[in-house]
Amino acid sequence: MLRNEEIKTSSDTSNMHQNFQIVNHGIPGTVLDDMLDGVLRFHEQDTEIKKEFYSRDVTKGVYYNTNFDLYVTPALKWRDTLSCVMAPHPLDPHKLPTVCRDITIEYCEYVKKVGTNLFELLSEALGLNYNYLKDIDCAEGLFLLSHYSPPCPQPELTFGASSHYDSSFITVLLQDQLGGLQVFHQNQWVDVTPVPGALVVNLGNMMQLITNDKFLSVKHRVLAHKIGPRVSVASFFRQHLPPENSRIYGPIRELLTPDNPPVYKETSVKDLVLHHNGKGLDGTSALGPFRL
Ligand SMILES: O=C(O)CCC(=O)C(=O)O
Numbered sequence: 551m552l553r554n555e556e557i558k559t560s561s562d563t564s565n566m567h568q569n570f571q572i573v574n575h576g577i578p579g580t581v582l583d584d585m586l587d588g589v590l591r592f593h594e595q596d597t598e599i600k601k602e603f604y605s606r607d608v609t610k611g612v613y614y615n616t617n618f619d620l621y622v623t624p625a626l627k628w629r630d631t632l633s634c635v636m637a638p639h640p641l642d643p644h645k646l647p648t649v650c651r652d653i654t655i656e657y658c659e660y661v662k663k664v665g666t667n668l669f670e671l672l673s674e675a676l677g678l679n680y681n682y683l684k685d686i687d688c689a690e691g692l693f694l695l696s697h698y699s700p701p702c703p704q705p706e707l708t709f710g711a712s713s714h715y716d717s718s719f720i721t722v723l724l725q726d727q728l729g730g731l732q733v734f735h736q737n738q739w740v741d742v743t744p745v746p747g748a749l750v751v752n753l754g755n756m757m758q759l760i761t762n763d764k765f766l767s768v769k770h771r772v773l774a775h776k777i778g779p780r781v782s783v784a785s786f787f788r789q790h791l792p793p794e795n796s797r798i799y800g801p802i803r804e805l806l807t808p809d810n811p812p813v814y815k816e817t818s819v820k821d822l823v824l825h826h827n828g829k830g831l832d833g834t835s836a837l838g839p840f841r842l
């Protein structure tokens with residue numbers, strides 16, 4: 551696991567990295583490889599078998615489709631995705647595709663631990679008790695997206711994922727070695743070059759909202775490739791469209807001062823996700839309507 555100093559401590563969070571890679575995360579390399587293989591196995595099955603999982607109903611625990619924002623996005627992405635709602639309610643394992651069932655469950659158990667550790671470190675980096683972010687349920691929800699981008703004949707015409715911010719508190723991302731992920735940093739797109747065995751961590755919109763812009767969510771995208779396929783697994787720490795009475799989040803009171811008044815309204819994860827999904831991956835932050 552990364553050490554606290556690597557995230558930056560409470561006295562200096564002004565330049566908090568919005569995106570970083572971690573190597574000592576405790577997940578065995580074989581588990582990472584098996585997870586990527588599992589995703590490949592699922593997507594490379596016969597269409598007839600995958601059809602069983604095809605749906606655009608986001609209230610399902612497991613669903614497979616292409617471009618979740620198909621009907622609103624200005625341009626289509628070169629990517630298919632298997633989406634699995636892994637937590638807070640345990641998913642019935644039988645809902646998961648057989649070809650990647652066991653490894654998905656095993657990988658998620660590890661990722662939950664990584665997420666818990668990260669929320670402890672991020673709490674401390676904010677100058678809060680290490681339990682703070684866990685206690686407000688940031689680590690409760692886990693929404694897993696297993697992406698597959700086939701080789702693309704004209705990669706200059708599309709993206710693996712167009713420019714966007716994640717709606718999560720944090721996203722733990724496992725990518726294969728092909729590359730293509732970029733973050734927008736100091737006014738330019740910068741490659742997040744794959745490091746064998748590493749996980750990428752992105753800060754998402756919900757983190758930016760509760761920290762009142764102390765931690766900013768990272769704008770990122772994935773280029774399409776002539777070669778491939780490219781496989782990646784994004785673990786979103788947030789609840790997935792929870793019920794109406796879900797928890798309300800606003801800027802953390804302990805971080806506010808007369809010089810740092812709240813800049814966001816209180817909102818539920820559900821409202822933010824609905825707005826995010828409703829506008830699609832259009833390059834803008836979903837936080838706009840939630841700003842005061
Ligand atoms: O495939 C990747 O590397 C990134 C995926 C991503 O940004 C997402 O699922 O939000």
Ligand SMILES: [Fe+2]
Nearest residue numbers: 714715716770
């Ligand atoms: Fe993303």
